[in-house]
Amino acid sequence: MTHQRDIEHILDVWFSDGPTEAPDRAFDVVADRIERQPQRPAWRLHLRETHVHRYLKPLLAVAAVLVVAVIGYRLLPVGGVGGTSTTSPSPSASPSASFACDTGTTGCLGPLEPGEYTTGAFRPTMTYVVADGWTNVRDRARVYGLQRPGGDFVFQVLSQNAIPEQNSVCSAVPKAGAGNSVSDWVDFLTKHPGLDASTPTPVTIDGHAGFSLVLTVAPTWKQTCPNALGPAVMLITDSGATPDRTIWIDNQVETLTIFDVAGTTVIIRLESGSEPAAQPRDLAKVQPVIDSMRFTP
Secondary structure (H helix, E strand, O other): HHHHHHHHHHHHHHHOOOOOOOOOHHHHHHHHHHOOOOEEEEEOOOOOOOOHHHHHHHHHHHHHHHHHHHHHHHHHHOOOOOOOOOOOOOOOOOOOOOOOOOOOOOOOEEEOOOEEEOOOOOOOEEEEEEEEEEEEEOOOOEEEEEEEEOOOOEEEEOOOOOOOOOOOOOOOEEEEOOOHHHHHHHHHHHHOOOEEEEEEEEEOOOEEEEEEEEEEEOOOOOOOOOOOOOOEEEEEOOOOOOOOOOOOOOOOOOEEEEEEOOOEEEEEEEEEEOOOHHHHHHHHHHHHHHHHOOOOO
């Protein structure tokens, strides 16, 4: 075999090296995300097919060898081969060291150990208890986000809420003349022509009375929101000087628990997939956290 063929053989092996199967859990996570997360169009990167000329293959092989050599050299102890390293090992990173808070926020605790926690920025101040596997992905004055074990970010506690106007572009516009009490919210959700709402169930959270409703889009509703998956209804905006919260429902199931904390209407929002078993399954996972919540006005 010639030297040229040797190099080509090395390149063939090198480029074909790597796993051909993904772990089952990777597919489970992707499937769960597709099922639960409203999909938004993303930028598509169009790649042109690039042909590697035959005379470049030897150069690529040399480059590969150099990369391996440099990496191997950097992994050697400080004293060289057989020497003794004079640097002490770095401490292991904590679980939250490489975690990034959810887009649009800088305050969150990241992965949580089992135990009790208190919100930082979110108002009213809230304490809660979680078991293993939960992650705090957002902590702002008006929204606190928790990610369930093995699930996506579909569990939020919201304050500074406002009933939204249903306009053609689903922008953040509070409904003119609408109130913000628990009864105002129940009236809005149960009478909206685009929503199929369950019978409101009375709830009490930390002594604060309210109602819980399960919502889907009514089959007769035709209006949509930009990037929505089919017909959509605006559910929640905010009461800020310049509102920017736009929460709508399209093909998912929304469970809203609405209650009053010393004059502040708080909404716990749980988003589930559309299959019949999803909502009760998800609610069973988050209910212990909801039951543990304590609020300080």
